[in-house]
Amino acid sequence: MPPAWRAQGHPGYPPGTRGALRLGAERTTTAVTRLVTFIRIDLCPRPGIAGMDRMAAIDLLLKRNAELKDAVRGDRSSPRPSLHVAILTCMDARIRVFELFGLLQGESHVLRNAGGVVTDDMIRSLALSQRKLGTKEVLIVQHTECGLNAVTEDSFKDELEADTGIRPPWAVEAFRDVHDNVRQSIRRVRTSQYLPHTDVVRGFVYDVRTGQLTEVS
Numbered sequence: 001m002p003p004a005w006r007a008q009g010h011p012g013y014p015p016g017t018r019g020a021l022r023l024g025a026e027r028t029t030t031a032v033t034r035l036v037t038f039i040r041i042d043l044c045p046r047p048g049i050a051g052m053d054r055m056a057a058i059d060l061l062l063k064r065n066a067e068l069k070d071a072v073r074g075d076r077s078s079p080r081p082s083l084h085v086a087i088l089t090c091m092d093a094r095i096r097v098f099e100l101f102g103l104l105q106g107e108s109h110v111l112r113n114a115g116g117v118v119t120d121d122m123i124r125s126l127a128l129s130q131r132k133l134g135t136k137e138v139l140i141v142q143h144t145e146c147g148l149n150a151v152t153e154d155s156f157k158d159e160l161e162a163d164t165g166i167r168p169p170w171a172v173e174a175f176r177d178v179h180d181n182v183r184q185s186i187r188r189v190r191t192s193q194y195l196p197h198t199d200v201v202r203g204f205v206y207d208v209r210t211g212q213l214t215e216v217s
């Protein structure tokens with residue numbers, strides 16, 4: 001939290017953003033709804049899981065959606081992230097990116113792919129994020145025990161080719177050292193000719209066992 005916010009006794013969100021929970025009943029309701037949803041979905045035992053053998057995952061999710069129908073509201077605010085930041089991270093199911101940063105809906109773009117690596121498609125999303133939706137900072141979070149650490153470029157391409165007869169033209173983006181991989185992703189953002197804002201690009205490693213973030217210098 002920036003010192004100025006801390007000095008104001010602010011709860012951790014910049015003044016004037018949707019994160020300021022006291023700004024209105026509607027926003028408070030949204031926050032409470034998120035909390036209730038979080039508790040119901042993430043913290044409580046999941047009776048639906050027991051039924052997974054006979055219920056497809058999407059059916060289970062639709063059942064939950066039907067149960068939450070009154071609690072989940074649309075959002076009429078601007079599509080421009082209020083914190084003007086894009087967070088890039090891995091699709092790994094253990095990374096609780098919203099909880100990790102105390103993020104509220106509407107504050108950030110969250111771009112996820114396998115590894116949280118900066119690929120051409122990530123640059124495509126970032127170009128739109130910066131040029132059309134006003135983000136200016138890039139936060140990259142990769143993590144320990146990533147699946148891309150467990151394969152090599154050739155082993156996975158060999159596997160796909162053996163199975164399908166076609167060798168994929170895209171890079172798997174497998175890596176050995178997650179810190180080096182974060183540095184490479186930072187470099188790719190900083191050197192992209194398509195991005196107007198490359199001054200504030202910071203990368204971190206998230207330890208999936210402890211939940212700790214470590215900045216990569």
Ligand SMILES: [Zn+2]
Pocket residue numbers: 090091092114115116143145146147148
């Ligand atoms: Zn991963």
